[in-house]
Amino acid sequence: MKKPIIILNYKTYTESLGDKGRELTWAARDLMRETGIRIIVCPQTPELHHHKGYDIEVFAQHVDPIEPGSHTGHVLPQTLQACGVTGSLINHSEDRMPAEKIKQCVEILRKLGMTSIVCAESIEKVKEVSAFKPDFVAIEPPELIGSGIPVSKADPDIVTKSVEAVTDPNVKVLCGAGISKGEDVKAALELGTVGVLLASGVVKAKDPKAALKDLVTFT
Numbered sequence: 001m002k003k004p005i006i007i008l009n010y011k012t013y014t015e016s017l018g019d020k021g022r023e024l025t026w027a028a029r030d031l032m033r034e035t036g037i038r039i040i041v042c043p044q045t046p047e048l049h050h051h052k053g054y055d056i057e058v059f060a061q062h063v064d065p066i067e068p069g070s071h072t073g074h075v076l077p078q079t080l081q082a083c084g085v086t087g088s089l090i091n092h093s094e095d096r097m098p099a100e101k102i103k104q105c106v107e108i109l110r111k112l113g114m115t116s117i118v119c120a121e122s123i124e125k126v127k128e129v130s131a132f133k134p135d136f137v138a139i140e141p142p143e144l145i146g147s148g149i150p151v152s153k154a155d156p157d158i159v160t161k162s163v164e165a166v167t168d169p170n171v172k173v174l175c176g177a178g179i180s181k182g183e184d185v186k187a188a189l190e191l192g193t194v195g196v197l198l199a200s201g202v203v204k205a206k207d208p209k210a211a212l213k214d215l216v217t218f219t
Contacts, residue, residue: 003035004185005195006215007117007138007174009042009061009089013203016043022050024202027209029056035216038195042089045075052084059115060088062095065104077108087115089197091129093140103132117197119176126162130171137166138197140176153184156191163192180205182217 008028010016016024025041032039040057043050051058064074080088090105091097097105102118109116116134120126121141130137139162141155163173175188180201188196196215205211 002189002194003037004189004216005038005040005172005174006185007040007042007059007195007197008202008212009092009197009199010044010203011061011094011199012044013200015208016203017047021047022054024208024212025051025054025056025058027212029054031212031216032056037216040087048080048083048085057087058083058085059117060085061092063088063090063105063109065101065108067108077105077112077114081112081114085114087117087135089138090116090118090134092119093121099128102129106132106134117174119197120162123158123161123165126173127165130166130168133168133171135170136172136174136194137162138174138176139193140197153178153187156187159188159191159193179215180211182214185215 010021021043028039028041040059042059042061045060060080062075063077063080066074066076068078091102106116117136117138118129118134119138119140120129126137126139139159159175166173172194174195174197175193176197179196179198185196202208202211
Protein backbone atom coordinates (compact mmCIF):
# COMPACT_ATOMS: atom_id res chain seq x y z
CA MET A 1 0.00 0.00 0.00
CA LYS A 2 1.19 3.51 -0.79
CA LYS A 3 2.50 5.68 2.02
CA PRO A 4 0.06 8.30 3.29
CA ILE A 5 0.49 11.98 3.99
CA ILE A 6 -0.38 12.73 7.61
CA ILE A 7 -1.23 16.30 8.54
CA LEU A 8 -1.53 16.98 12.26
CA ASN A 9 -3.47 20.09 13.26
CA TYR A 10 -2.64 21.26 16.78
CA LYS A 11 -5.71 23.55 16.86
CA THR A 12 -5.76 25.65 20.07
CA TYR A 13 -5.62 22.76 22.50
CA THR A 14 -3.65 23.38 25.69
CA GLU A 15 -2.12 19.94 25.09
CA SER A 16 -0.20 21.43 22.16
CA LEU A 17 1.09 24.56 23.89
CA GLY A 18 4.73 25.33 24.54
CA ASP A 19 7.00 22.40 25.31
CA LYS A 20 4.19 19.88 24.75
CA GLY A 21 3.73 21.07 21.19
CA ARG A 22 7.45 21.09 20.49
CA GLU A 23 7.80 17.58 21.90
CA LEU A 24 5.04 16.42 19.57
CA THR A 25 6.79 18.05 16.61
CA TRP A 26 10.02 16.28 17.53
CA ALA A 27 8.16 12.98 17.81
CA ALA A 28 6.55 13.53 14.40
CA ARG A 29 9.95 14.35 12.91
CA ASP A 30 11.51 11.19 14.36
CA LEU A 31 8.62 9.04 13.14
CA MET A 32 8.87 10.56 9.68
CA ARG A 33 12.56 9.69 9.51
CA GLU A 34 11.89 6.17 10.73
CA THR A 35 9.02 5.38 8.34
CA GLY A 36 9.56 7.66 5.34
CA ILE A 37 5.96 8.82 5.68
CA ARG A 38 5.38 12.50 4.98
CA ILE A 39 4.16 14.13 8.21
CA ILE A 40 3.18 17.82 8.43
CA VAL A 41 2.42 19.67 11.66
CA CYS A 42 0.19 22.73 12.08
CA PRO A 43 1.01 24.48 15.37
CA GLN A 44 -0.89 27.44 16.76
CA THR A 45 -0.09 30.67 14.92
CA PRO A 46 1.73 32.51 17.76
CA GLU A 47 4.02 29.50 18.23
CA LEU A 48 4.97 28.83 14.63
CA HIS A 49 8.46 30.31 14.96
CA HIS A 50 9.22 27.88 17.81
CA HIS A 51 8.88 24.96 15.37
CA LYS A 52 11.29 26.33 12.78
CA GLY A 53 14.38 24.22 12.17
CA TYR A 54 12.92 20.88 13.28
CA ASP A 55 13.51 19.37 9.82
CA ILE A 56 9.79 18.74 9.34
CA GLU A 57 7.19 20.57 7.27
CA VAL A 58 5.33 23.18 9.31
CA PHE A 59 2.04 24.60 8.02
CA ALA A 60 -0.16 27.35 9.43
CA GLN A 61 -3.73 26.76 10.56
CA HIS A 62 -4.94 29.88 8.76
CA VAL A 63 -3.78 32.55 6.35
CA ASP A 64 -5.46 35.71 5.09
CA PRO A 65 -5.55 36.82 1.42
CA ILE A 66 -3.65 40.04 2.02
CA GLU A 67 -0.53 41.78 0.81
CA PRO A 68 1.88 43.65 3.12
CA GLY A 69 0.28 46.81 4.43
CA SER A 70 -2.37 47.99 6.86
CA HIS A 71 -4.09 44.77 7.94
CA THR A 72 -3.90 44.76 11.74
CA GLY A 73 -4.77 41.39 13.26
CA HIS A 74 -4.58 39.46 9.98
CA VAL A 75 -2.14 36.67 9.06
CA LEU A 76 0.22 37.74 6.29
CA PRO A 77 1.54 34.90 4.09
CA GLN A 78 5.02 36.45 3.93
CA THR A 79 5.18 36.48 7.72
CA LEU A 80 4.41 32.78 7.76
CA GLN A 81 7.31 32.22 5.37
CA ALA A 82 9.60 34.18 7.69
CA CYS A 83 8.63 31.73 10.47
CA GLY A 84 9.72 28.78 8.33
CA VAL A 85 6.16 27.87 7.37
CA THR A 86 5.78 26.25 3.95
CA GLY A 87 1.99 25.95 3.62
CA SER A 88 -1.35 26.57 5.27
CA LEU A 89 -4.79 25.19 5.94
CA ILE A 90 -7.56 27.27 4.38
CA ASN A 91 -11.28 27.30 5.18
CA HIS A 92 -11.24 24.87 8.09
CA SER A 93 -14.76 24.21 9.38
CA GLU A 94 -13.89 26.22 12.50
CA ASP A 95 -12.74 29.19 10.42
CA ARG A 96 -14.80 29.35 7.23
CA MET A 97 -14.00 31.80 4.44
CA PRO A 98 -16.00 33.07 1.43
CA ALA A 99 -15.17 31.34 -1.84
CA GLU A 100 -13.46 34.41 -3.31
CA LYS A 101 -11.12 34.69 -0.34
CA ILE A 102 -10.31 30.98 -0.55
CA LYS A 103 -9.37 31.49 -4.18
CA GLN A 104 -7.20 34.49 -3.31
CA CYS A 105 -5.41 32.57 -0.54
CA VAL A 106 -4.63 29.69 -2.90
CA GLU A 107 -3.30 32.08 -5.53
CA ILE A 108 -1.10 33.99 -3.08
CA LEU A 109 0.36 30.80 -1.61
CA ARG A 110 1.04 29.45 -5.08
CA LYS A 111 2.84 32.67 -6.03
CA LEU A 112 5.00 32.34 -2.91
CA GLY A 113 5.76 28.67 -3.58
CA MET A 114 3.76 27.56 -0.55
CA THR A 115 1.37 24.62 -0.25
CA SER A 116 -2.39 25.10 0.10
CA ILE A 117 -4.81 22.72 1.80
CA VAL A 118 -8.44 23.77 1.40
CA CYS A 119 -10.96 22.12 3.70
CA ALA A 120 -14.41 21.28 2.34
CA GLU A 121 -17.49 20.09 4.18
CA SER A 122 -19.34 18.51 1.25
CA ILE A 123 -18.91 17.05 -2.22
CA GLU A 124 -20.33 20.25 -3.68
CA LYS A 125 -17.73 22.31 -1.83
CA VAL A 126 -14.99 19.95 -3.00
CA LYS A 127 -16.05 20.62 -6.60
CA GLU A 128 -16.08 24.36 -6.01
CA VAL A 129 -12.73 24.75 -4.29
CA SER A 130 -10.85 22.21 -6.41
CA ALA A 131 -11.46 24.55 -9.35
CA PHE A 132 -9.12 27.02 -7.60
CA LYS A 133 -6.34 24.42 -8.05
CA PRO A 134 -5.05 24.12 -4.47
CA ASP A 135 -2.47 21.45 -3.76
CA PHE A 136 -4.90 19.51 -1.58
CA VAL A 137 -8.59 19.43 -0.75
CA ALA A 138 -9.55 17.85 2.59
CA ILE A 139 -13.06 16.45 2.84
CA GLU A 140 -14.26 16.96 6.41
CA PRO A 141 -17.95 16.65 7.33
CA PRO A 142 -18.14 19.04 10.31
CA GLU A 143 -20.42 16.79 12.36
CA LEU A 144 -17.68 14.16 12.51
CA ILE A 145 -14.79 16.43 13.48
CA GLY A 146 -13.55 15.49 16.95
CA SER A 147 -16.13 12.71 17.18
CA GLY A 148 -13.72 9.79 17.06
CA ILE A 149 -15.88 8.35 14.27
CA PRO A 150 -13.84 8.43 11.05
CA VAL A 151 -15.57 9.71 7.94
CA SER A 152 -14.01 6.80 6.05
CA LYS A 153 -16.30 4.50 8.04
CA ALA A 154 -19.28 6.74 8.81
CA ASP A 155 -19.73 7.93 5.23
CA PRO A 156 -17.30 6.31 2.78
CA ASP A 157 -19.38 7.47 -0.19
CA ILE A 158 -18.64 11.12 0.55
CA VAL A 159 -14.93 10.30 0.38
CA THR A 160 -15.05 8.35 -2.88
CA LYS A 161 -17.36 10.88 -4.51
CA SER A 162 -15.08 13.70 -3.40
CA VAL A 163 -12.15 11.95 -5.06
CA GLU A 164 -14.25 11.56 -8.22
CA ALA A 165 -15.29 15.22 -8.08
CA VAL A 166 -11.69 16.42 -8.43
CA THR A 167 -10.84 16.26 -12.12
CA ASP A 168 -7.44 17.95 -11.96
CA PRO A 169 -4.77 15.28 -11.30
CA ASN A 170 -2.58 17.90 -9.61
CA VAL A 171 -5.19 18.44 -6.86
CA LYS A 172 -4.98 15.66 -4.28
CA VAL A 173 -7.71 14.68 -1.81
CA LEU A 174 -7.22 14.19 1.91
CA CYS A 175 -9.62 12.56 4.37
CA GLY A 176 -10.40 14.37 7.62
CA ALA A 177 -12.84 14.19 10.54
CA GLY A 178 -12.68 11.52 13.23
CA ILE A 179 -9.34 10.03 12.14
CA SER A 180 -7.43 8.56 15.09
CA LYS A 181 -6.05 5.11 14.22
CA GLY A 182 -3.90 3.37 11.66
CA GLU A 183 -6.94 1.48 10.37
CA ASP A 184 -8.59 4.84 9.63
CA VAL A 185 -5.58 5.87 7.58
CA LYS A 186 -5.68 2.58 5.69
CA ALA A 187 -9.37 3.03 4.93
CA ALA A 188 -8.78 6.58 3.69
CA LEU A 189 -6.12 5.35 1.27
CA GLU A 190 -8.33 2.52 0.04
CA LEU A 191 -11.05 5.08 -0.75
CA GLY A 192 -8.68 6.94 -3.05
CA THR A 193 -7.27 9.74 -0.92
CA VAL A 194 -3.56 10.43 -0.48
CA GLY A 195 -3.67 10.85 3.28
CA VAL A 196 -5.39 12.27 6.31
CA LEU A 197 -5.88 15.51 8.24
CA LEU A 198 -6.50 15.07 11.96
CA ALA A 199 -6.17 16.79 15.32
CA SER A 200 -7.73 15.58 18.58
CA GLY A 201 -7.13 11.90 17.85
CA VAL A 202 -3.45 12.56 18.51
CA VAL A 203 -3.15 15.90 20.31
CA LYS A 204 -5.69 15.03 23.04
CA ALA A 205 -4.73 11.37 23.35
CA LYS A 206 -3.43 10.13 26.72
CA ASP A 207 -0.16 9.29 24.97
CA PRO A 208 0.12 11.53 21.87
CA LYS A 209 3.39 9.95 20.75
CA ALA A 210 1.89 6.46 20.87
CA ALA A 211 -1.23 7.68 19.07
CA LEU A 212 0.90 9.23 16.35
CA LYS A 213 2.88 6.03 15.96
CA ASP A 214 -0.34 4.01 15.71
CA LEU A 215 -1.37 6.10 12.68
CA VAL A 216 1.44 4.63 10.60
CA THR A 217 0.77 1.00 11.54
CA PHE A 218 -1.81 0.49 8.82
CA THR A 219 -0.38 -2.36 6.75
